[in-house]
Amino acid sequence: MVQDNFLGNYTSCVAARSTNRGILAGSQDGGIATGLLAFALEQGIIDGAIVSMVDPSEPWKPMPFVATSPEELYFARGTRYSLSPNLALIKEATRSYGLDKVGIVGTPCQMQGLRKGQLYPIGLRDVPDKIALAVGIFCMENFPYQSIIQLVEDHGNTKLENVVKMDIGKGKFWIYTERGAVVQLPLKITHKYEQPGCHVCLDYVSNLADVSTGSVGTPDGWSTVFVRSKKGNDVWAKAMAAGCFETKPIEEVKPGLDLVTKLATEKITKNRKSLEERAKFGIGKGLRNPYI
């Protein structure tokens, strides 16, 4: 078990991608979250998963839903850079959806919320023991949906309906459209559109997930995967044995774990500072530190 101040505890870290072309095609990077949940579904490790899909009525607006088949999971592939309140369905999944073994994908803060809910299940009666697999993603910051509209339509001069993919990487916010045009916005512009809460967030790689994954640290088309908990280990080992993923040691890929560590350190150090600043904000009435 590796214990790292910034990357959390994990038993192994690898570069991986799905061996399923169908999954890879629509995924953000290596198709890890979709591939792992699809495997867990097929094996009965989970009987449904809370993932996000695009709200059919508004372009790129994420909306949580409960997928109970691999086909439904495929709707959920890819990243949408605004919040999907996946935890909002955590109770309902065990109620009208009738799930006993729930899988969930979420950001680091959602993993924190999930674990907190499992520890103190206020309003979550009979939910904690039904969480079977939590897949966390990497997250630097996030945008409210309104911000995405502003960034894409005003700064990017692109109609949101025409966008086929968004990405954050190499210091830029990328917008790909149907016609192939690519717009890049420097992250300097996007900063003020972030959610304020993200500026005090002290987790980059979903330290509390069973398995966490993200693109940073591995080449295009691959993902970095941290296997963290016993549960995560079991599922990952089974999925590997079943040939769901192709892996490489993280040491052998570029840019490798160093970049993940660097970004995690940057995020957390910067956010610790804003926490300190918030504590002194105003006169004698600092803002609350959510961690204490």
Add this chain to the structure above:
Amino acid sequence: MSKVIEISPTTRHEGHSKLVLKVDDQGIIERGDWLSITPVRGIERLAVGKTYEQVPKIASRVCGICPIAHTLAAVEAMEASMGVYIPDDAYLLRIVLQCANRAHSIALHNILSLPDMYIPGTDVKINPFTPEEPVRSVAKRIQRIREIAQTIGEISGGECIHPSNPRIGGLYTNVSPRAKSKMFDLAKEGLALARDQMEFMIAVFRNYQKRDWSEVGGMQVEIPATLGYHNQGYMATDPVYGTSSLDENPRWDPARFNETRPWDWYMGEMEITDDYPNYPIGGTTPKGAKAWPQMEACSGVPLYDGQPVEVGPRARLAQFRGYDEKGTIGQQIARQMEYTDSFYKIIECLDALNTSASVLADEIPQGDGSLGWAANEAPRGSDVHLARVKDGRVQYFSMLVPTTWNFPTCSRALTGAPWQLAEVVMRGYDPCVSCATHMIVVDEKNQLVAEKLIQ
């Protein structure tokens, strides 16, 4: 000269109540008063001015045992006032929720009643918590039935305690096909367990009925053949679910309802003359203390056709199935007979349920202030809620809760029993006292005029 004994608080039921008993020299009750000493809730006041969605949620909070009944009765009272008709599939899921709650409640009450009873063929009282057989397997079966019923309630109602899914016009959400089959499988398992449990409980109650004596707090007392008999009538509105003023032929009539003050019905001030420190648990009230039921009772005395009535399982069976075994044991057995019916009904409703149908009415009128009422057959009896909704706001709301009906009836049923068995008679009603603590004032023309806390 009669003596006065007080058991306060009573135990092994929900809420706080007490028994004030006038007994003869042999310890036989001449007149008993059973009364609520749980403080009045004031829900009727809280409800005024709230939205129609808020009030059922607030109403359900009077109790953690019967919130299903209160949610459904309150939701349906609003619907009755507003003239909202719900889709069939919403109704089916409400019945599933109702029956799940009933099965759970019977199982819970088994645990509360068993300690008064004996293991058949022995002089050993049943301790449901003993690790020893045969009781252990019974306890496990009871807990499994509760678990099954609560899970079905959770799926159909969103929550098995204060259900979140029911709303005005139907339900927030239908269930998934998976959830439907999960409930179905659970109900099948529950049905088999409930049948065994019903047979076990009936055997235990019949055994008690055949016994000559029971031991209470070191005293051996004779069990009268007429334990818990009374001559009050029964009131039930439906074998399973309920009725409302929207029905073509409503099975309850507000015009037949009236209420008197505890002042007019309970006994006046008295001094406790006898005490028994060994009576479980913690002895009876020390002698010399004062009791004043008229002043202390925290619930009104509801009358139907001018008389207190019994509500609950026996009332339902008497009204709709021609069952009429009197007394405490007859009442307990009636309750067990509702065990399997609850699961049969769940299975029947799930069979009919279309999981892709809408469970919300297309139209929800906002109310013109007319009086609507709904009666829900809660595990322990008819739970009648009355409401007036105007332009989306509740103007008037009132709850006539099962145990409120049963307080005066049970008080009558105490007469003739040895005082040591008064609690056994009371427990036969499966009382839920905190629910039952309400005050409503009615004027001479039987019109509900105001709700008022007791002075």
